Amino acid sequence: MSSIHTSSVSPHMSITFCGGTGSVTGANFLFEIDTSAYSKNKSFKILVDCGLEQGSEAAEKFNQQPFSYIPASIDVLLVTHAHADHIGRIPKLVKDGFRGRIYSTPATRDLAEVMLADAVHLLTEESGHLHKPALYEETDVQTAFSLWHTIPYYTPTDIGGCVSMIAKDSGHILGAAMYELHVGTNVCPTLGAFTPKTGGTVPTAQKKYGETVIVFTGDLGNSPALFLRDTDSIAGADYLVMESVYGDRNHESKEKRRAELAAVITDTARRNRTLIIPAFSLERTQDILFEMNELERAGKIPSIPIYIDSPLAQKVTDIYRRYSDSYNDRAKKLLAAGDKDIFAVPKLTRIENNRESERVDSFPNPKIIMAGSGMSVGGRIIRHEQHFLPDRNTTLLLVGYQALGTLGRALEEGVPEVTIAGERVPVRAEIKTILGYSSHKDSDHLVEFVSGAASTLKKVFVAMGEPKSELFLAQRIHDYLGVNAVVPKLGDTSTLS
Numbered sequence: 001m002s003s004i005h006t007s008s009v010s011p012h013m014s015i016t017f018c019g020g021t022g023s024v025t026g027a028n029f030l031f032e033i034d035t036s037a038y039s040k041n042k043s044f045k046i047l048v049d050c051g052l053e054q055g056s057e058a059a060e061k062f063n064q065q066p067f068s069y070i071p072a073s074i075d076v077l078l079v080t081h082a083h084a085d086h087i088g089r090i091p092k093l094v095k096d097g098f099r100g101r102i103y104s105t106p107a108t109r110d111l112a113e114v115m116l117a118d119a120v121h122l123l124t125e126e127s128g129h130l131h132k133p134a135l136y137e138e139t140d141v142q143t144a145f146s147l148w149h150t151i152p153y154y155t156p157t158d159i160g161g162c163v164s165m166i167a168k169d170s171g172h173i174l175g176a177a178m179y180e181l182h183v184g185t186n187v188c189p190t191l192g193a194f195t196p197k198t199g200g201t202v203p204t205a206q207k208k209y210g211e212t213v214i215v216f217t218g219d220l221g222n223s224p225a226l227f228l229r230d231t232d233s234i235a236g237a238d239y240l241v242m243e244s245v246y247g248d249r250n251h252e253s254k255e256k257r258r259a260e261l262a263a264v265i266t267d268t269a270r271r272n273r274t275l276i277i278p279a280f281s282l283e284r285t286q287d288i289l290f291e292m293n294e295l296e297r298a299g300k301i302p303s304i305p306i307y308i309d310s311p312l313a314q315k316v317t318d319i320y321r322r323y324s325d326s327y328n329d330r331a332k333k334l335l336a337a338g339d340k341d342i343f344a345v346p347k348l349t350r351i352e353n354n355r356e357s358e359r360v361d362s363f364p365n366p367k368i369i370m371a372g373s374g375m376s377v378g379g380r381i382i383r384h385e386q387h388f389l390p391d392r393n394t395t396l397l398l399v400g401y402q403a404l405g406t407l408g409r410a411l412e413e414g415v416p417e418v419t420i421a422g423e424r425v426p427v428r429a430e431i432k433t434i435l436g437y438s439s440h441k442d443s444d445h446l447v448e449f450v451s452g453a454a455s456t457l458k459k460v461f462v463a464m465g466e467p468k469s470e471l472f473l474a475q476r477i478h479d480y481l482g483v484n485a486v487v488p489k490l491g492d493t494s495t496l497s
């Protein structure tokens, strides 16, 4: 073995928080490395995620604004996962001049393809109605995918700028990765044109002498998840940029949410009702299908017809089926026992077009209709709600977070009447909420996650949460683990020693 690498040093580095501070959404972090000592370029710029701000008019204005950096100057974009608040501004980045390399896991690329195709379709429609230019066009999406490279989990890869990157499983949604960046002269490529190299100079995730290790978590999964693997450890990390969506609170137990779901379905069958479930197409639909499949096969709920009325959810579920290598042992055992499809509830029907979608409403009870969007702000769920909310023989089940100002939030709060497509709709259906279906770690588990690297961490940047969550979590990390934890503000730059 050569000993040449043991004399490595880390170059000057900084992180700028360009989005995803004081807010769950809009993740956008700029990591810069001073490479003037090794290369003719003065710095190497890595962007982690380029997400949409969501949930308010101010957020929409923020999305329209120019980026706080020059997109053409970015060398690499790392994409943690395919939720809109992590990928939603990638086509705008491209439209504004970015031509660097994009990296993600293969599953994230496949999911991003269907999510961005859906988003550009909606944006084009909306800009037509409002007579204003769209945030980006179809061609920008195409260009983004021409720049996209995929790297499987656990494959050390030199990405330039003295950085070797490893994607670890964050356990959040299919394909979701945390990026562990090993920075040091021992991973410096030779000067000149850089060619991406997989399986490069850092053969394992082991930190080498003189290296600095920075981890960007993206979103962290609610492990143990139903069918996805647990979140990996980040032992040895020096710096951490982490999410904090549930930084200030804990989830209800997984047994309780499962029992609640079983009770609602059993009640639907017993009282011969319609059950409507607004669900996000990515992850929540698959979670509910998996849970129903297991409950039904175990004889814990009656078998009743379920209609998935979301073309996007169907495409996403097909991708989930393809990546069974990302499943945890529980799901793999089901496959090994002969369950060919972990999402195939026995009486499941896919609704393909609008005509079928309308016909479903008149199908006999009991039945379950699941459709997007998860907060009832668009999609086919709206028409079903218009039809079924006045019906006393209907239950509407909320299984996800409902943002302030959405129809879903109004229903959750128990309003007696809503307005849908200009029509006043009385709410006579029973509204139920199950809070426990989250794909994020809660406060206790976020602290436990950080504790795995407490002995080496120099600083933790707590981001991607409401201000209250960020501050609470930073305080807990400091008090319980004795680790320096800070809450960066939008636009802050922090130099890493």
Ligand SMILES: [Zn+2]
Residues within 6 Å of the ligand: 081, 083, 172, 219
């Ligand atoms: Zn996410």
